[in-house]
Each structure stands twice: as structure tokens, then as C-alpha cells.
Amino acid sequence: MKNLTLYVFNSCPFCTRVRALIGLKKVSVNIQPIVAGQFPSNLKQQLNQATVPVLEIDKGEKHIQDSTAIVEYLDKLDTTLFSEHKISAELTDWLNNNRSLLNQLYYPRMPKLDLPELDDEKAKQYFISSRESILGKTLSEALNDTEQLLQQVTAKLKQLQQILKLDQFSIDTLTLDQLVAFSELHMLTSVGLKQLPIEIQNFIHQMSIATGIRAYAEISGGQK
Secondary structure (H helix, E strand, O other): OOOEEEEEOOOOHHHHHHHHHHHHHOOOOEEEEOOOOOOOHHHHOOOOOOOOOEEEEOOOOEEEOOHHHHHHHHHOOOOOOOOOOOOOHHHHHHHHHHHHHHHHHHOOOHHHOOOHHHOOHHHHHHHHHHHHHHHOOOHHHHHOOHHHHHHHHHHHHHHHHHHHOHHHOOHHHOOHHHHHHHHHHHHHHHOOHHHOOHHHHHHHHHHHHHHOOOOOOOOOOOOO
């Protein structure tokens, strides 16, 4: 068995795709969270750009950075879970159209969570400053918009239920689209699952158990 190390940000959905697969398949991988802005220098020198996830194979013999490529590599180590390793155009379009909306719920909560990538005051302050610039408001103001944002997100999630065929969902017949969607939606646990459509609640809950990726603490709108 090859020596495998995965470098991640825990909040990164592309990293969560890989972590979820590792949890499902029980692959032996050393998962190494890194602090934002503190990319290991010895690793950085071997990459074209300092982005995560990075799968390091046999202590630097090879590196894979694209999350889809990492998922495919790990899935093919033994009995594969997925017959193909391409995300559907329908899900890709949904994510492209709604990721910004989801981030408006995620960004104000992330500094309040126990995220290794923000386990440094400089990293946390940079995150806050950069996200407030993106949102055009303070994170506290964004947090106060939770109720209005949830109404919009709920409508979009009902569309997603149909794309993922969640009325037929089973871990035993998991698709790549469902793995990817879970990774994008996992941060919604910090908003509160009970506020989401029931099929989405059940989907995230079952996937959290199956992958070993625990729910975040709930941060209610307006919480200081």
C-alpha cells in the first residue's frame, strides 16, 4: 500500500469530497489540515500553485491536486464505488448558480467554528477581511440575513433534491453527484439542519454518519 497524505482545509468542499470518500472506503490516508497562509514550504516547492486539496503519494514521489482526479485515484485503489468519475452537467450548473448564495450563509459562521485553517489570528483576520470585501458587508451583518437567505436556499434545495433523486437515496447506491453535493452542503449543519427540507436533512445526516464527517456546531443568525 502506498503512503498517502492529504493536505486540506476542513471547510473546503473540494477537500470534503475527498475526505468523504476516504471515510466511505476506509482508505488509509494521513489527513493533514493546514492553516491558511502557512502552506508547508517543502510541499509548496513541488506544486504549481499552493491550493488544496493535495494528495501526496509516497512522501513526494507524486502529487495530485484536482479533487476529481484525487477521488478517482483513491476510488480505483480497490473495489470502486463509482462507475464513472464525472460530475453531471445538471449538478455542475446548480452549484455554479447557487454556490455564492450558500457562501453568504457559510462565511459569517466559519470564524466561529473550530476550523484548523483559521487556527491562527492572522489567518482568521485575513479571512474576515477578504470575505467582508466579497459580501460587501460585515460578517455580523451577513449573519443577521440568515432568515432571508434560508428562504432562498430552501427553494434552491428543493430543486437539488430532484437532481440527486433523494427520494431514492441509499448509501449502498451512492452516486458521485451525491458525494459532491454532500460536500457542498455539509457546512449547512452550522446553520441548523432542522431549518432545511426534510429530504436534505436526512441526506446530510446519513452521509455524515457514513463518512465520519461530523456536523458543525449550529451558529444561529444574529449570534455574537
